Amino acid sequence: MPAATPSDEHVQMQIRTLLDEQRFGVLATRDGEQPYASLIAISPAEDLRTIFFGTLRATRKLRNLMREPRAALLIDSRQNLAADVAEAEALTVLGQVQEVAGDQAGRVRTLLIAQAPHLERFYQAPSCALLAFTVERYIRVSRFQEVTELVMR
Amino acid sequence: MSRWIVTLPEIDIESEAAVGGKTLALVRMMRMRLPIPPGICITTHAYRDYLHATGLTERIRFELARKRFSEMRWEEVWDTALRIRSLFGRTPLPLEMADALRRAVSGRFGDHPLVVRSSAPGEDAPGSSFAGLHESFVNVRGPDEALERIRRVWASLWSDAALLYRRELGLDVTRSAMAVLVQELVVGEASGVSFTASPVAEDQAIVEAVHGLNQGLVDGTITPDRWIFARESGALLRHEPAVREQQILLRDTGTVAAPLSPQRAGRAPLTNRQAADALALARRCEITHGTPQDVEWTSTDDGLLLLQTRPITARVTPTPDPQAEDRRPWYRSLTRSFANLRALRTRIEEEILPGMQAAARALAEEPLRELDDPALATEIERRREVLEQWRQCYWEDLIPFAHGMRLFGQYYNDVVRPEDPHEFVELLVGGELLSLERNRLLESLAAMARADEALLEHLARGDLAATPPEFRALWRQFEQRFAYQLRPDGASPGAASGATEAVPLLRALARAPQRAASQPQRPARAMEEAFLQRFSGAQRDEARARLELARASYRLRDDDNVYLGRIQAQLQRAADEGRARLRRRGETDPGPFSDQEVERALRDASFRPRTARDAMKPTEAPAVRPRQIVGQPAGPGIAQGPARVVQTPTDLRELVAGEILVCDALSPAMTHVIPLVAGLVERRGGMLIHGAIIAREYGLPCVTGVPGATGRIRSGQRITVDGFTGIVTIATHATG
Structure with a gap:
């Protein structure tokens, strides 16, 4: 398994491209021992260190995250075709999730709304929590089995 | 000619998808050398490019996908249309497009006043009967206003009426589009509509005409003169003159109804000869289009000018009937003009509501005890008829x-363009609602009981003499005006005084922290000021009148429920008297008998209702468990607590302070518990319904339009009401 460092611009660019192209990801959280997966709309920060998303306060994923901030996120380019096995890319992201607050919340909200203007009212709602997934490690899978890691810290 | 703008002579006869039915019909007649006012068409490409460039496509799709249409009430459809309309109002044209349209409009028309009309592809196809779904504007001044109106015409592709008929219209975010016809406004001496076949008698043709512009004729505010012709021979059968009082005139922008001068009122808008010409014009349209036509025209010094032609089927609308299987014609009939609503208000305030009060009072004064059983049965029947009539x-x-309220909402949004399309409701609240008056009385009683618990014990025993005079006076006032509303109908025949119902409620209110509804002096005053500042002169007066009407509409829509409740209570009183007699006669439990059953049993001693009422049983819990249900955000805020599902008014007795009230439709007979609850969930949807109005007055988080609310949520479940997004979440664990 070839290891990459943050200085490896090529890998970073590939990851950047996938993140920019994809609007959604699957977030994995944990309820005690029970893993829990949910589909979310994502918005990556410029520096690849953070991925933002929003969720309502009453949701199960938020409750899980409040108890256990460690989470995983899967972002991929599959199109539900046979060719996906060879052509699709998948990115597994490991890290921790915190709620954003204060000044940062305004900036994050603007970013999320720019990405999905039709969700404006959702992100504006006081009942919507804005969250930052702080990335510790990207694991990129391409060409069926080629796996590359990018360690962020 | 460009992708976005074409002049009428440039239009290809095959291009209906780009220019729409109305434009194309005119172009066809122009080719037949019929005179029409000069104009341009803003194509459907412009509409599509605007939607694409601004991301509106996704926003509209999102609005439409929120909730299944089949689960929406008409009010919710209207709310959806308002939200979409507001999206168009708040989304400016891309710069390049705005420049191109502005150049085209000012280059072509200069300062000339304009008409801006919808021209949707397919709308005027023979056999489609959907006239009046989309908007048109008369007397639009200058390119900026024209651009504004064009957006509003686009928005009307998604009007409430269009959404109701979405299936028949094939309305679809990706496929549907709207073209807009912009023409010079021509103010003729007289204007009218010709029908080459009468909608009521096929062998006749009709010409209708008014002095001046024909807007009043088309929207029904001005009665036209009519000429009836034989369809075959074209011979004039008769002229039916109208009582001519008004005509439509231009003002700075838009139009206004004004009195006719005596000279004009004294003569018909057309000579018989001119009426025959107006029919001949329409005939030529019929020949070209191959089907009977409904033709709008205006008469100038140079002769008749064609304004619009469309198949006649568009004029025949089914009679609005709230009981019909297809209620949509009735829903559409609810969309009234400002003038119509003003007249209606006078009738409601001067005739209907006093009539309802008088009816309730008269029924209350009748001594029921003196009637024998058959007479009491007849009285129950009569009261049911009185109730039915009201x-x-x-x-x-x-x-x-x-x-x-809705009309004002649109008006407000067009002017203010607020971020929240229901912001206008803020301007309406705080008026004197009867429900709130009652709740204030209850709160005053509870406040006294808070200080002296013994008061309620006295009241429960019916020992009013033991209470201090001010408590007694308040109680009497409450009992007289509102106590009947606390009686869940048919549930507790003995509770004649209302005390049995009121005591537990007062006890709960006395224990709960005090919660008051908003007082009239809120930021609403500043908002009102800011709103009115946007107008000057006569337009400010109009804005004020519209606001006034909206406030009356808001207040009356709550009060009328209370008045109707009083009449219903009088039917109940007679039925209760009957139940008491049946009990004396040896019937063990006539409580659940309906009023019809009581009536039959009074007449026929051997009658026994076959079934106990099992319709009230709570629905079985479904196997599929809902976790989040989407409704409409109707009162901002978030609340969490145990659900109290109310299937029948008796369930209200179990309500504990801090619970979330879940009901099918909040009736005025239920609102007295509102000061106790933490949030409100209602199956019935809409931003302007009773529940939403009351929730807003109390600042309660509220979600309405929650499909199957009382069946899918169970009492005791911990739920979260998110009144910001309109989502109800049901906790999976009892602990949350």
Whole structure:
């Protein structure tokens, strides 16, 4: 398994491209021992260190995250075709999730709304929590089995 | 000619998808050398490019996908249309497009006043009967206003009426589009509509005409003169003159109805000869289009000018009937004009509501004890008829009056363009609602009981003499005006005084922290000021009048429920008297008998209702468990607590302070518990319904339009009401 460092611009660019192209990801959280997966709309920060998303306060994923901030996120380019096995890319992201607050919340909200203007009212709602997934490690899978890691810290 | 703008002579006869039915019909007639006012068409490409460039496509799709249409009430469809309309109002044209349209409009028309009309592809196809779904504007001044109106015409592709008929219209975010016809406004001496075949008698043709512009004729505010012709021979059968009082005139922008001068009122808008010419014009349209036509025209010094032609089927609309299987014609009839609503208000305030009060009072004064059993049965029957008659009136006049709020909402949004399309409701609240008056009385009683618990014990025993005079006076006032509303109908025949119902409620209120509804002096005053500042002169007066009407509509739509409740209570009183007699006669439990059953049993000693009422049983819990249900955000805020599902008014007795009330439709007979609850969930949807109005007055988080609310949520479940997004979440664990 070839290891990459943050200085490896090529890998970073590939990851950047996938993140920019994809609007959604699957977030994995944990309820005690029970893993829990949910589909979310994502918005990556410029520096690849953070991925933002929003969720309502009453949701199960938020409750899980409040108890256990460690989470995983899967972002991929599959199109539900046979060719996906060879052509699709998948990115597994490991890290921790915190709620954003204060000044940062305004900036994050603007970013999320720019990405999905039709969700404006959702992100504006006081009942919507804005969250930052702080990335510790990207694991990129391409060409069926080629796996590359990018360690962020 | 460009992708976005074409002049009428440039239009290809095959291009209906780009220019729409109305434009194309005119172009066809122009090719037949019929005179029409010069104009341009803003193509459907412009509409599509605007939607694409601004991301509106996704926003509209999102609005439409929120909730299944089949689960929406008409009010919710209207709310959806308002939200979409507001999206168009708040989304400017891309710069390049705005420049191109502005150049085209000012280059072509200069300062000339304009008409801006919808021209949707397919709308005027023979056999489609959907006239009046989309908007048109007369007397639009200057390119900026024209651009504004064009956006509003685009938005009307998604009007409430269009959404109701979305299936028939094939309305679809990706496929549907709207073209806009912009023409010079021509103010003729007289204007009118010709029907080459009468909608009521096929062998006749009709010409209708008014002095001046024909807007009043088309929207029904001005009665036209009519000429009836034989369809075959074209011979004039008769002229039916109208009582001519008004005509439509231009003002700075838009139009206004004004009195006719005596000279004009004294003569018909057309000579018989001119009427025959107006029919001949329409005939030529019929020949070209191959089907009977409904033709709008205006008469100038140079002769008749064709304004519009469309197949005649568009004029025949089914009679609005709230009981019909297809209620949509009735829903559409609820959309009233400002003038119509003003007249309706006078009738409601001067005739209907006093009539309802008088009816309730008269029924209350009748001594029932003196009647023998058959006479009591007849009295129950009569009261049911009285109630039915007022209920009819409720459907025909009171429900339509609610449109006053909606009409104002559109007006407000067009002017203010607020971020929240329901912001206008803030301007309406705080008026004197009867429900709130009652709740204030209850709160005053509870406040006294808070200080002295013994008061309620006295009241429960019926020992009013033991209470201090001010408590007694308040109680009497409450009992007289509102106590009947606390009686869940048919549930507790003995509770004649209302005390049995009121005592537990007062006890709960006394224990709960005090919660008051908002007082009239809120930021609403500043908002009102800011709103009115946007107008000057006569337009400010109009804005004020519209706001006034909306407030009356808001207030009356709550009060009418209370008045109707009083009449219903009088039917109940007679039925209760009957139940008491049946009990004396040896019937063990006549409590659950309906009033019809009581009536039959009074007449026929051997009658026994076959079934106990099992319709009230709570629905079985479904196997599929809902976790989040999407409704409409109707009162901002978030609340969490145990659900109290109310299937019948008796369930209210179990309500504990801090619970979330879940009901099918909040009735005025239920609102007295509102000061106790933490949030409100209602199956019935809409931003302007009773529950939403009351929730807003108390600042309660509220979600309405939650499909199957009382069946899918169970009492005791911990739920979260998110009144910001309109989502109800049901906890999976009892602990949350």
